[in-house]
Amino acid sequence: MAMAAAQIRIGISGWRYPPWRGSFYPPGLTQARELEFASRQFPSIELNGSFYALQRPSSYGRWAADTPEGFVFTVKAPRYITHVLRLRDARAAIANFMASGPLALGCKLGPILWQLPPSLAFEEALLDAFLGHLPHDTEAAARLAHEREDRMRGREWLGPVAPMRMRHALEVRHASFCQPATVALLRRHGVALVVADTAGRWPEVGDVTADFMYLRLHGAQELYASGYSDAQLAAWAGRIRAWAAGGVPPDVRLLCAEDAGPAAMAARNVFCFFDNTMKTHAPGNALTLARTLGLDAQLHISA
Incomplete structure (x- = not known):
């Protein structure tokens, strides 16, 4: 039986940015149609x-309706869980998040991003x-959503x-995560370790901890602001391939250099997002990287 081809998705982090209007977005395009474009x-x-x-669930439903068949959102999880609770006693907050509407994206729901x-x-x-609290299928997520707090009543999905x-x-940002124990733990839970290019500010490691890769390119020299040269994009294209x-x-850089983890695969899906917005x-x-990879008109490779 032939193995499925890898699916590579090159995209952007968010879409509502005033500097993009009249440059990336055509002049006269209304803000309401920016996601559609x-x-x-x-x-x-x-x-x-x-x-x-x-x-709100209505927002997720509208975003799903505004995007074409085959499109996928990745959803950044609430900073309340990662930055306020700092992962402690987080089950109720995760339940609230699952009840808030991401499941309404249906087949357009991609990975959930947890940025520490x-x-x-x-x-x-x-x-x-x-x-251990994270659901790994939509049915488990829906069961967890039923545990939402009372304040979610009337605005849940x-x-x-x-x-x-x-x-x-x-996505980890403290150097103490740069140890084999992090890799072992993520592999055990089937969670991908984000490969983050942060202009040297935070760790950049490339260990494979799941059956897909998640890349975030925050800026080559200046965080969130600087661009990537053709040579730098060609280097990232090589890694993605x-x-x-x-x-x-x-x-x-690998934290577990002695092995490649879940790497004995014929193909692995890759998500890569530009956050230099x-x-x-x-x-x-993003468009240049897609062309370098041979992704015709940004159409993802069929899996």
């Missing part, structure tokens, strides 16, 4: 408003307990859901 340029977008506050604050150090027992896998990715082919690039670099960089 952006989702025809990229096969995936990080939904990051959910990081700052719980969104730079001040949060590695605690194995804490991270293990937190990861509880299904029904179509059975579907749920994936999670963790290696991960997509089931291997590990030779030029990435403060200026106008992100859309152009």
